[in-house]
Each structure stands twice: as C-alpha cells, then as structure tokens.
Amino acid sequence: MTSAVRFSGVSRHYGAVRAVDAVDIDIAEGEFFAMLGPSGSGKTTCLRLIAGFEQPTAGRIEIFGQPAQGLPPYRRQVNTVFQDYALFPHLNVIDNVAYGLMIAGRGKAERHREAEAALEMVALPGYGGRKPSQLSGGQRQRVALARALVMRPKVLLLDEPLGALDLKLREAMQEELKALQRRLGITFVFVTHDQGEALSMADRVAVFNQGQIVQVGAPQDVYYRPQVPFVADFVGSSNVLPPALTERLTGTRRFASLRPEAVRLAADGLPAVLRSASFHGANTRAVFETEDAQIVALLPKGVEIPPEGSAVHLAWDAADLHLMTGAS
C-alpha cells in the first residue's frame, strides 16, 4: 500500500525546545489517523509540518512518495481544517468555500456550483449568502470542512476541529466525519487531545508525549495493551501498577496496566483499603489504597459498596493485567 504521509526521523526544534523530536510516522492512503496527546506534546506541530506551515529542522517528510522539502503550503495537495476555523471574515460562506477554486483560476459559475455541492455535503445547503459571523460554531466548523474538501485534497488535516463544540454537537460531528471519510476515501489526519474522540473515530492512533510518539496502533491496542505507563494513564485512565507490585503478583518485574472496569471486590485477593467512592450513574468509581499503589475500580450497579475506610480484597481476571514493554 502507498504511504500518504511518511515521516523519517523528523524533528522540529525551537532553540532548546524540542517540539517534535525524531518522529517516524507512516500513514497509509485512505486511513483515518489520529494524533493524540496532551497540549504541547508535538501533535499539532506534526500536523503543521505536513501542511507546510512549519519546516523540520531534521529528517524527511514525504507526501505520496514525494519529498515535501521546500514545498510551500500552496504547492501541497493537502488541506487543513483549522482549530479556530480561520474563515475569512470579509467573505460570505460561498466565497469562503470557493476561495481555493478562485485562486486556481476557475470561473465564477463553476466554482460557485462546486462550492454549493460541498456545502450540501456538509448539510449546509443554501447558507452561501451568509457571513461567517452569522453562523453558529457548529456551522462554521462545517463551512471550514467544506472549504477544505472542495479542493479534493489527497490528505485532509484536522486540527482539533471539534474542540470548540459542545458535547452533543461533538458526538454528532464525530459520526458524520467518520462517515464522510469512509465515503470519500480521503486520508484524514486528525489531531486531538480527547482520547474518546481518537478511539471512536480513528483507524489508528499515535499517542504523543513530549515531542515523541510513544505508541502507535489500532484503538483497541492502545486502549487495552498500552506499552508505557503514559499511554495507560492518558488513553485509558488505566491503573498503572509499579514493577514491585507486578513482581509480587506475576513474578515479572515490569510496569503493568489494569483497567478500572476489570477490578472487582472479592473474598480473596489483593488486600486494600477503600479511600473514597463516588457515584457515577451506571457505576461507582472507587479508589483503593494498597501497599504500593493506588487502584481505581469502576464497580457496576448492584455491587454493594462498603463504607469508606473498610479493608477489602481486590481481584481481576489474569488476562486483564497487561504487562507493559516500556521501561518507564
């Protein structure tokens, strides 16, 4: 399969700050690829490197096999949906969407026809005459999407496109984006700090931390089989068991992850003390203290919660305790 985007040892340093440090990525054509990480982890810089807004200080970037070195953004068949949408305030919606076609020298009638079709695709038919300031946040987001898609990019970059939307709208847009990507078959590269978003939408997720990719894989892999404590904590809010505890439980001295929903109360098992419990509707989040770690459990409805401070025993299926490969 062809690579849509390939990074080989790409770094972007600002003086002593290593925004992106020796990153290798291989994004396949037609893939929905998410870059997940906390703010400042380098994910947005990677996106900007693909778009051409930033230049790598080291390494090689290829877009569909062609080196991107020295190519300005306007010479790349890559389009971006910006975090703040970046709609042109002086143009109405239809001219915003048709902007790229206008620059490409297409006639007015033709570009308006195509822009209108793109607006229809994002469920905003007939909104062309409005100014961006007259639209809601969700509508602006769709216009930004239409403006990028009308260019028929080979790769579509999305920089936290759902970040400014409220929860309900965000969930609806997640479905729509996913469906759109399937239908168009365009490679999507999606930057987010929301692990739920990344896991539910992407074919593959790259987890960023401190300028480096710490794990790449399918959502299930990243969620259930974190390789380093950072991924366990950031992606799945998993319990990270320190090597000493893991050694006592399994005989192997490694970090291990344990999903909160896998933990249950049992007559026999790891001794622990309940520190606090909070009710979350379908389940109860309980925090336990053991000899060398704090363990969080999501206890399902119906389980009787002992009073805080009680001594209990914790158990889980052996398959749910996942040994990590990463050292730290």
Next chain:
Amino acid sequence: MSSDRASLGLKLAAAAGLLFMHLPLLLIFVYAFTTEEKSYQWPPPGFTLKWFAVTWNRPDVWEALSLSLRVAAISTLIAMVLGTLCAAAVSRSRFFGRETISLLVILPIALPGIITGIALRSAFNLAEIPFSFWTIVLGHATFCIVVVYNNAVARFRRTSASLIEASMDLGADSFQTFRHVILPNIATALLAGGMLAFALSFDEVIVTTFTAGQQATLPIWMLEELVRPRQRPVTNVVAMVVVLVTFLPILGAYYLTRGTESVAGQGK
C-alpha cells in the same frame, strides 16, 4: 459600596472638562459671522454672511488650500505605504531590533516638532536641496507614518495568523494571499490611518515653517494672519472652514474603526 454611580462632583468635573475642550472651538463658529472688522469684540455687534463671499474671492486662500490638500494627499499616500510595510514586518515576525523600529516610527512625533523641522531644514541646506513642494511632503510623510503604523499594527494584531495560513493552504501564494485576504482585512484600518494622517498633515504648521520656503500651506497662511493680521474676518471664516474640514476625516476614521473587534476576532 455604591461603586456603580458617579458622584456629583465627578460628573461636574468631567462635564466642565469637556466644556473647556469644546467652548473655544464653538466660539470660532460665532466669530465667522461677526460684522466687526477691526477687533475681537464680544458680543459681536451684528451677524453677516458677507465674509464668506469675500473669502471665496481671495486667490491667496485658494492657493494655500490647494497646496495643503496636495501635500496632505501625497504625504498620506507615502505614509500609508511605509507605515503598512513597517506594521507588517513588526507584527508578522519577531526579530532583533523590533523595539527599535517601533521607537524609530514614534520618534518624529515624540520629539518636539521644531526639532524635526530644524533637523530637516539643515539637512536640506547641507545637501543643497532647494525648498519645494517635495520638501514639505518629505517632512509631513515622516511624522504621518506613525499614525498609519499604529492603526495597521492594531489591526494586524487582531487578524488571526491562521487566516494567512488558511489562504496558503488553499493554494494562494504570498501575493494572492496579500491581495485576497490581508488587504481586505486591514483595509478599513488603513483607510482610518490614512484619514488621520491626512488631518495631521493638513493641519501641520511647525515642521512646515522650516521645510516650506516661499510657499504657504493653509496653516502657514493662518500663522501669518495671526502674527500680522490683515483682514481678521477672512481669518475667522478660514478658521471655521478648517475646523469643519478636519472634523470630516476624524469622524470617518471613527466610524471605520469602531466595532471592528467582532469582525476581526472571527472564530475565536
């Protein structure tokens, strides 16, 4: 605490201050119609429109007005180009010496006008440049740059950097981006800056006395009338016209720049 209501004393002081700033200007309007020719008598003994006709037929007034308008137009144009370039450079990138550039732009109005004037005059003398229309323009453009610069910098600051990236992302090169995105977004700020620069140039007298040679701009004409009055009523009429002419660009600039936050802060 009653922090939401202004005390009577504060209201009176603010109102008195505003009146102090405006009453003298209103007086100019009254004097333009007085029948008294020889003195500044108050109250005016009578009112007449005669002096408007007299002023209308004075070629020296027309010449001065025409020179002032031409100087202001050309100086404004130069100041708009230079001020915009400077603002673009300062707001688009961080570089060594940015502060120095800002200081350099502000210097011609931060220093007393007489210093700018005498410095330019002695430079013209040294370089043996004869006084002309262009020496006046050179002086005016120098201190007008800052007005355009201030307006443009403020707008650049409010224009999101991602607009430029979005334009390039959609296939526009630097020049197309300038033409289709940057220019439309800063246009009103530039126009406002231009109007203020025009008003500034139209009114300037201190630097002009040093760079004008024998030509008289309207302020120079007025200055001569103030120092050696010839026909006071004509001066009164000209003073009123000057007030009106400078108010127009100021009001224009105000309407162009007010409420722009909601437009430029798009998507934030």
Next chain:
Amino acid sequence: MSWLRPASDALWRHPRLLLALLLVPPVAWLGVVYLGSLFALLAQSFFSIDEFSGLIVHEFTLKTYRELLNPANLDIILRTVTMAAVVTVAAAVIAFPIAYYAARYARGPWKAVFYLGVMLPLWSSYLVKVYSWKLILAKEGILSWLFETLHLTWLLDAYLAIPVLGGNSLSVSWTGTFLVFLYVWLPFMVLPVQASLERVPLSVIEASGDLGAAPGQTFRHVILPLALPGVIAGSIFTFSLTLGDYIIPQIIGTSRLFIGQAVYSHQGTAGNIPLAAAFAVVPIVIMGLYLWAAKRKGAFDAL
C-alpha cells in the same frame, strides 16, 4: 503573472528576505533621512560661529555649549521647563475626571460622546485652537465681557497687576500662555489616562471595597497607582509638546522667549545654526531622560 509564483516561493523559503524587503523602505526613510538629519543637526551644535564674519566654523568645539549655559539662555530653559511642568500637572488634574468618568461610567452612546468629545479637540487644527484663545483673551473679548457683566472687572485687574503672572491683558500674560498650552495639549493627556483606567477591572475596585477601604482610600491606594502609567504617558506628550512649541508663546504671551522661540530665532534671523542646534539638544536630552524614566514605570503600555 508567471513570475509571481517563483518569487513567492523564494520569499517563503527565505522569511528573512521578506522581512528585509518589508523593512527596507520605512527604515531607509526614517533611519537614513530622518535620523540622518537629526544627527546632522546635533553635529552642528559642536561647531561654532565666527563672531566677525558670521560664518560657521566647522571645527569641534564646546564653545556653543558654553554660550548655551550663559544666564540669559539658562533663564529661557528654566522658564520653558517650569511652564511644561505646570501645564503637565494642570492637564493631569483636569484630564483625570474626564478619563475616569469615560472609563468607568460612560455606557452606550455616552461612550461615543466621550470618545469623540476628546478626539475632535485633539485633532482639530492647532492654529485654530490657538486662534480661538486669541479671541477669548483679547481685551475686548468674551472673558473681559464676562467679568464686566458679573461686575468683577476689579478682580481681573487685580490679577493682572500681579507681577510675572499678569500683564497688560491676559493675551500678553504668562497666564494666557499657560491657558493656551493647557487647552491645546489637554486631549493628549485624557486619552492615555483613559486607556489605563479602562484596564482596571471593576472586580479590583470591588475587592478593595470588600476589604474595607472607603471610596477615597480605594482611589488613593488602588485606582491612582494603576492609572499612573497612563498619566506618565500623557505627560510625555504635554511635556514634550510644550518644550518644543514656539508658536503659542509668540502669539499669546509676553516678549520673554521660550526654548522653541530661541531655536527659531537663532536658526532664522540670527543665522546662528550651532546655537540653535545646541538649544534643540535641550528638549532632546530632557525628553530622553523623561522617556527613560517613564519606560521604567511601564508607561509605554498605555500609549
């Protein structure tokens, strides 16, 4: 145009080139033409004038500065600086209520009224403003008429009899000069003070009241310190403009000279460019010190 794209590519690859292209015209104009003239002027202050021929001697000397420091000239400098200081203080006192009301209480259309109420006088013709005071202060003008109508002419006469401050009429007195300076530069004080007051959040004032401060104490300990950078920024204008003006004291005031008038007469009729240049250095040095001090107080943020 086919050459534009390659040019754009080149600019994109070399951002410094773009920066240089943007900066060259304005820096050439201001840095070379303007600063060049300024330095040429300063250099002349180190030349001297030959007393017999009246020609400039192009040799380095401090003779002109010695001349600058003779009692008559020191008197001029002292008079101008005193006037600038008095005008600045008066402008700050009058400007503060206007700025304070505009920043804290004016809402909706009143905000616009206050804004334009300051902008219009600021931008109206300088000479017209001076001229209006010639009308006001004239012997037969509105002010005398006002005193007469109120039967207070004796008060005006008594005031004019005071040495230094008074004179034959207000239009040829020190007080007249002061009033015109104050009037003409006042808007330059209002705007920066207002800008700095706009930045004082209401919550800070409420917090002060909440902590038990009376309104007067809040004003003294919270509002005034926060407004100070604005006052200093405004004083840069009032001070600098007064130091360099030569037209106002020429039209309204006594025959005693101010720095601006000295510069003007030395470079003009007297033809003594070196002494004019040395005089011009005085405001530059004073303003340089002033700006340096103001910068340390953070006044530039309020400009």
